[in-house]
Amino acid sequence: xxxxxxxxxxxxxxxxxxxxxxxxxxxxxxxxxxxxxxxxxxxxxxxxxxxxxxxxxxxxxxxxxxxxxxxxxxxxxxxxxxxxxxxxxxxxxxxxxxxxxxxxxxxxxxxxxxxxxxxxxxxxxxxxxxxxxxxxxxxxxxxxxxxxxxxxxxxxxxxxxxxxxxxxxxxxxxxxxxxxxxxxxxxxxxxxxxxxxxxxxxxxxxxxxxxxxxxxxxxxxxxxxxxxxxxxxxxxxxxxxxxxxxxxxxxxxxxxxxxxxxxxxxxxxxxxxxxxxxxxxxxxxxxxxxxxxxxxxxxxxxxxxxxxxxxxxxxxxxxxxxxxxxxxxxxxxxxxxxxxxxxxxxxxxxxxxxxxxxxxxxxxxxxxxxxxxxxxxxxxxxxxxxxxxxxxxxxxxxxxxxxxxxxxxxxxxxxxxxxxxxxxxxxxxxxxxxxxxxxxx
Amino acid sequence: xxxxxxxxxxxxxxxxxxxxxxxxxxxxxxxxxxxxxxxxxxxxxxxxxxxxxxxxxxxxxxxxxxxxxxxxxxxxxxxxxxxxxxxxxxxxxxxxxxxxxxxxxxxxxxxxxxxxxxxxxxxxxxxxxxxxxxxxxxxxxxxxxxxxxxxxxxxxxxxxxxxxxxxxxxxxxxxxxxxxxxxxxxxxxxxxxxxxxxxxxxxxxxxxxxxxxxxxxxxxxxxxxxxxxxxxxxxxxxxxxxxxxxxxxxxxxxxxxxxxxxxxxxxxxxxxxxxxxxxxxxxxxxxxxxxxxxxxxxxxxxxxxxxxxxxxxxxxxxxxxxxxxxxxxxxxxxxxxxxxxxxxxxxxxxxxxxxxxxxxxxxxxxxxxxxxxxxxxxxxxxxxxxxxxxxxxxxxxxxxxxxxxxxxxxxxxxxxxxxxxxxxxxxxxxxxxxxxxxxxx
Numbered sequence: 001x002x003x004x005x006x007x008x009x010x011x012x013x014x015x016x017x018x019x020x021x022x023x024x025x026x027x028x029x030x031x032x033x034x035x036x037x038x039x040x041x042x043x044x045x046x047x048x049x050x051x052x053x054x055x056x057x058x059x060x061x062x063x064x065x066x067x068x069x070x071x072x073x074x075x076x077x078x079x080x081x082x083x084x085x086x087x088x089x090x091x092x093x094x095x096x097x098x099x100x101x102x103x104x105x106x107x108x109x110x111x112x113x114x115x116x117x118x119x120x121x122x123x124x125x126x127x128x129x130x131x132x133x134x135x136x137x138x139x140x141x142x143x144x145x146x147x148x149x150x151x152x153x154x155x156x157x158x159x160x161x162x163x164x165x166x167x168x169x170x171x172x173x174x175x176x177x178x179x180x181x182x183x184x185x186x187x188x189x190x191x192x193x194x195x196x197x198x199x200x201x202x203x204x205x206x207x208x209x210x211x212x213x214x215x216x217x218x219x220x221x222x223x224x225x226x227x228x229x230x231x232x233x234x235x236x237x238x239x240x241x242x243x244x245x246x247x248x249x250x251x252x253x254x255x256x257x258x259x260x261x262x263x264x265x266x267x268x269x270x271x272x273x274x275x276x277x278x279x280x281x282x283x284x285x286x287x288x289x290x291x292x293x294x295x296x297x298x299x300x301x302x303x304x305x306x307x308x309x310x311x312x313x314x315x316x317x318x319x320x321x322x323x324x325x326x327x328x329x330x331x332x333x334x335x336x337x338x339x340x341x342x343x344x345x346x347x348x349x350x351x352x353x354x355x356x357x358x359x360x361x362x363x364x365x366x367x368x369x370x371x372x373x374x375x376x377x378x379x380x381x382x383x384x385x386x387x388x389x390x391x392x393x394x395x396x397x398x399x400x401x402x403x404x405x406x407x408x409x410x411x412x413x414x415x416x417x418x419x420x421x422x423x424x425x426x427x428x429x430x431x432x433x434x435x436x437x438x439x440x441x
Numbered sequence: 442x443x444x445x446x447x448x449x450x451x452x453x454x455x456x457x458x459x460x461x462x463x464x465x466x467x468x469x470x471x472x473x474x475x476x477x478x479x480x481x482x483x484x485x486x487x488x489x490x491x492x493x494x495x496x497x498x499x500x501x502x503x504x505x506x507x508x509x510x511x512x513x514x515x516x517x518x519x520x521x522x523x524x525x526x527x528x529x530x531x532x533x534x535x536x537x538x539x540x541x542x543x544x545x546x547x548x549x550x551x552x553x554x555x556x557x558x559x560x561x562x563x564x565x566x567x568x569x570x571x572x573x574x575x576x577x578x579x580x581x582x583x584x585x586x587x588x589x590x591x592x593x594x595x596x597x598x599x600x601x602x603x604x605x606x607x608x609x610x611x612x613x614x615x616x617x618x619x620x621x622x623x624x625x626x627x628x629x630x631x632x633x634x635x636x637x638x639x640x641x642x643x644x645x646x647x648x649x650x651x652x653x654x655x656x657x658x659x660x661x662x663x664x665x666x667x668x669x670x671x672x673x674x675x676x677x678x679x680x681x682x683x684x685x686x687x688x689x690x691x692x693x694x695x696x697x698x699x700x701x702x703x704x705x706x707x708x709x710x711x712x713x714x715x716x717x718x719x720x721x722x723x724x725x726x727x728x729x730x731x732x733x734x735x736x737x738x739x740x741x742x743x744x745x746x747x748x749x750x751x752x753x754x755x756x757x758x759x760x761x762x763x764x765x766x767x768x769x770x771x772x773x774x775x776x777x778x779x780x781x782x783x784x785x786x787x788x789x790x791x792x793x794x795x796x797x798x799x800x801x802x803x804x805x806x807x808x809x810x811x812x813x814x815x816x817x818x819x820x821x822x823x824x825x826x827x828x829x830x831x832x833x834x835x836x837x838x839x840x841x842x843x844x845x846x847x848x849x850x851x852x853x854x855x856x857x858x859x860x861x862x863x864x865x866x867x868x869x870x871x872x873x874x875x876x877x878x879x880x881x882x
Contacts, residue, residue: 019471165855
């Protein structure tokens with residue numbers, strides 16, 4: 001790769017005021033890591049030409065590839081492009097194809113053309129333009145030879161729903177084309193094992209200089225492993241990734257966890273646990289239902305996040321009270337009384353009940369305590385405290401039944417986060433149990 | 442306020458690699474804005490002492506208050522504190538109270554004490570320590586007089602679940618105590634009106650120099666208005682905010698929207714629409730149920746996000762297919778045939794059905810097309826296309842019925858985002874409709 005150091009500058013007063021979170025920087029950083037381009041700095045400046053100029057000059061002194069996001073809009077305070085072009089010694093001219101695109105979008109939306117919109121099509125004459133299919137402002141790259149060598153700036157629109165697909169479809173190939181090598185990344189999704197344990201177990205794979213590189217990262221309680229191979233063709237890279245992925249599956253997780261990595265993997269090149277489940281169920285023509293207490297619809301919501309969910313989920317229940325557990329999914333009063341509402345037995349009856357009620361192949365039942373510890377009276381009249389994070393999950397296909405008791409202590413979290421932590425983890429666990437059951441059907 | 446310019450430096454290679462999103466910077470930025478402390482720069486550096494030192498020296502040259510987050514952990518690559526102390530000319534000594542706290546936490550978790558953990562209790566002798574109730578690493582402030590004047594650095598642990606409450610409970614009062622003025626912020630939540638419209642409608646309130654300041658910001662389709670008053674006492678500030686909030690309620694929204702701001706406000710000092718709804722229902726001893734099609738449990742999930750939801754929601758349904766709409770909540774086959782599954786009539790029957798089925802005061806029914814446009818055959822045998830984002834929502838209290846047709850075109854979004862956009866908006870709209878209905882009960 002021709003670039004030795006890159007950095008990301010995000011422009012926007014709304015970032016400095018904390019009104020929005022800088023997801024663009026994280027997205028670009030991850031993409032740069034995958035492309036093998038070192039990135040040592042990220043910074044945020046407001047829509048202030050003097051401070052932006054100072055930031056650009058600092059960036060030019062230490063990096064040869066500079067990403068600028070935001071401030072490409074049509075209004076007068078959008079000054080990123082004008083300032084960056086001035087620093088690079090470029091003049092802006094009207095880029096006719098971009099102007100035509102903008103006019104077409106305005107016409108489609110029945111909006112009048114104004115001078116402001118023309119401003120969005122003003123680009124350096126020698127810019128490499130990235131057509132934006134997701135908004136009006138085009139992205140572009142410009143290169144100049146400064147004192148410190150050849151420098152490239154890439155300017156992209158700020159809204160993530162424009163920036164992310166624009167980068168994936170146009171900027172990534174542009175960067176990849178500048179090298180004889182190409183990069184290919186593959187994600188492996190895991191559940192039930194921590195990032196630190198994965199890091200230790202796979203330390204040999206993560207040593208410097210490996211191809212593919214292997215890096216674990218963590219989001220919302222699920223660990224991902226990213227394999228990035230470099231090679232001459234995509235085919236070669238893909239083969240390198242798949243070979244290592246196959247070896248990783250067989251790596252023992254002892255002494256951190258029982259079994260091999262394979263026991264914790266839910267999918268390859270799949271965005272989420274729920275997507276893996278929906279894809280598997282569709283492939284096998286299976287359906288699922290859920291009766292949720294403490295998760296209150298989180299499992300159903302995650303399944304229906306996925307396009308095509310209608311083929312695998314026709315109905316599900318939120319049974320938050322004992323009454324609705326009995327009325328909606330046929331949990332028996334005796335079971336509630338004998339084992340208490342927080343029990344594997346109740347989770348199993350919920351799983352069975354929702355499965356039968358909608359005629360699904362797999363039923364999921366979840367009952368537990370999400371946020372705050374709850375007092376329960378046992379059948380002996382004894383009052384016991386059920387700790388926050390105690391969750392029972394059951395899964396059944398009508399023949400097999402699995403039931404698990406989870407302890408997900410929310411630790412030192414404020415209340416809203418504690419609830420989200422327990423509910424998110426419990427819903428992930430349920431999706432994972434359903435996935436394992438579906439694999440065996 | 443004694444500080445004229447602040448900045449935020451986030452330390453962590455995981456941020457540079459894009460493995461985590463920098464929510465800390467957004468949180469601190471918003472808090473600084475509320476405290477009236479100008480913040481002109483945010484930056485991210487890796488766990489690299491030379492680059493961190495360069496960033497600190499740059500920060501000292503342009504800011505008098507510098508926040509550093511991350512890199513306070515027990516391991517060898519956590520070097521923020523050591524580097525910052527060196528730049529400020531401070532020596533680290535063991536802070537016995539912090540060490541005692543750390544040992545107590547380790548004892549509670551049955552973990553052995555190591556030298557590494559002692560490292561976390563090493564602080565400058567003259568530091569102002571912020572006890573951390575949410576983790577092991579204490580936060581602290583240190584002040585030094587450099588060439589460019591008096592400079593303060595505040596170091597805080599990186600994990601948001603430690604940083605956020607630690608800031609709110611200890612750092613905010615520390616900063617507020619350094620001025621004769623105090624600041625008080627209040628949020629007003631709104632639905633059904635855009636950020637730009639609110640900005641125009643309230644432009645007089647947003648002029649420079651107002652007290653309280655009024656700023657709209659936008660997150661996940663819901664606009665918030667933040668009022669920040671400064672004054673001598675909290676009482677005075679609160680009175681200023683409430684007076685302006687009362688005036689804002691009566692401001693006409695013409696020509697952008699019909700009615701006054703009051704028609705779009707769902708709550709004051711309330712974190713979310715779902716919290717406003719749950720609080721209102723609890724106060725009025727009312728209950729709610731939902732039958733969800735395209736939102737697939739999103740409404741139930743959001744209601745049960747809130748602690749105390751068990752008092753207001755005992756059960757809800759995900760009725761994703763026509764079959765389950767009939768079986769679970771009694772939608773009539775004729776209604777489906779006559780009006781099609783995407784109709785106000787079906788939404789109304791869903792709302793009625795779920796309300797009766799669980800004996801709730803208010804029933805919500807939602808049916809529509811989330812992600813991709815769907816083909817439907819009308820009763821005349823004609824095939825029509827129902828556009829993505831067409832959603833029907835109904836609400837009933839048994840006497841009154843409201844039903845609305847929404848068009849939420851997902852625009853130029855990639856598919857997963859389009860689904861999330863439509864589903865999120867539709868669930869917000871349903872929560873808002875239920876809130877308005879509950880207000881009149």
